Amino acid sequence: MSADMGKYSILYRPDLLQVFWAGMQAGDFITDAVIPLNTSRRTGRTVLAAAGGVRPRRGRNLKGRCLTFEQREEIAVLRAQGQSLRQIGEVIGRSASTVSRELRRNTKPGTAYRTTSAHVLAYERASRPKPAKLHTNLVLRAIVEEDLAKKYSPEQIAGRLRVQFPDEMEMWVSPETIYQSLYVQ
Numbered sequence: 001m002s003a004d005m006g007k008y009s010i011l012y013r014p015d016l017l018q019v020f021w022a023g024m025q026a027g028d029f030i031t032d033a034v035i036p037l038n039t040s041r042r043t044g045r046t047v048l049a050a051a052g053g054v055r056p057r058r059g060r061n062l063k064g065r066c067l068t069f070e071q072r073e074e075i076a077v078l079r080a081q082g083q084s085l086r087q088i089g090e091v092i093g094r095s096a097s098t099v100s101r102e103l104r105r106n107t108k109p110g111t112a113y114r115t116t117s118a119h120v121l122a123y124e125r126a127s128r129p130k131p132a133k134l135h136t137n138l139v140l141r142a143i144v145e146e147d148l149a150k151k152y153s154p155e156q157i158a159g160r161l162r163v164q165f166p167d168e169m170e171m172w173v174s175p176e177t178i179y180q181s182l183y184v185q
Contacts, residue, residue: 011043013123019036019037021055024048030045030048052181053179053180054179054180066122066126067092067102069115069119071092072106074092075099075118076113105121106119132180133173134173134181137170137171140161140173144178148182154178155175158172158178
């Protein structure tokens with residue numbers, strides 16, 4: 001894998017992100033966690049900030065369900081060789097319909113199937129763009145900011161909100177959400 005490939009793909013490759021997060025979880029500095037990925041400390045900081053400093057759950061238990069980067073490479077090579085969908089499916093251990101769906105969804109119109117762009121398209125489609133609760137609910141954000149100013153911990157704030165608003169789930173927030181909002185700021 002070239003250095004450029006590593007820098008480009010860490011943001012879109014869950015397998016590389018897991019290596020980074022494993023290093024961070026082991027207590028490595030960002031500089032050390034990005035060494036196996038052949039990427040920069042800046043990219044590591046970008047990944048860390050985007051996740052709010054907390055290892056995301058997504059991508060851990062999808063093994064076997066989603067196509068890997070390597071399977072997409074096989075599809076690209078075999079498709080360029082003129083192999084049928086069934087033959088490609090047999091090689092990568094997937095059904096022909098999975099290969100067909102992959103080619104249909106992740107090939108840009110008017111171009112040949114490309115592994116890197118297909119992987120990026122699939123990754124972006126799998127993401128759930130969900131705005132942060134403290135960003136959308138201004139009343140909740142004001143209460144949390146007020147309690148933080150009083151030096152309450154995120155755990156205390158989350159507990160108080162559940163007592164203050166027992167029947168309004170939209171006014172509940174987890175301590176992790178508060179920590180993430182603090183880290184991103």
